């Protein structure tokens with residue numbers, strides 16, 4: 001058991017944990033930050049993705065002791081970081097996932113959105129191919145990925161001043177059924 005000194009979502013935190021614990025275990029079972037999901041726990045699914053110094057990292061394969069003194073961002077920290085930077089609402093990538101209906105069960109979403117946020121921070125106008133590559137380590141068993149890629153593209157379009165397309169679930173269902181919704 002050791003004392004860990006971590007910087008998580010802008011807060012300096014001290015936590016006691018066994019030396020062999022991963023970052024994911026410390027986040028979930030010591031700090032109560034359960035947004036980072038424990039899927040495969042062996043580096044396959046990406047559900048545990050967090051940002052370390054702005055880069056996506058698999059928390060299930062990272063020893064907590066190895067990231068002391070580095071800046072860790074989990075999904076819980078995305079909105080507060082956006083607000084601290086002067087934004088309103090949620091982080092634009094969160095808004096875009098919501099707007100585009102890019103989720104079903106939601107299990108993959110924290111990792112998926114953090115990978116997307118890291119991509120947009122280093123490459124503000126990615127191509128579809130770059131989006132695919134950046135999210136290739138994040139598996140989604142529900143959505144088929146199309147709406148996830150569209151959400152990232154919608155976020156880019158919005159950052160360039162385009163009005164975000166509204167694609168509510170109601171509108172999407174009606175579209176599939178060949179009906180019109182609304183007046």
Ligand code: FES
Nearest residue numbers: 039040041046060
């Ligand atoms: S839980 Fe870490 S990659 Fe699956």
Ligand code: FES
Nearest residue numbers: 104108140141142
């Ligand atoms: S929405 Fe269910 S795994 Fe992606």
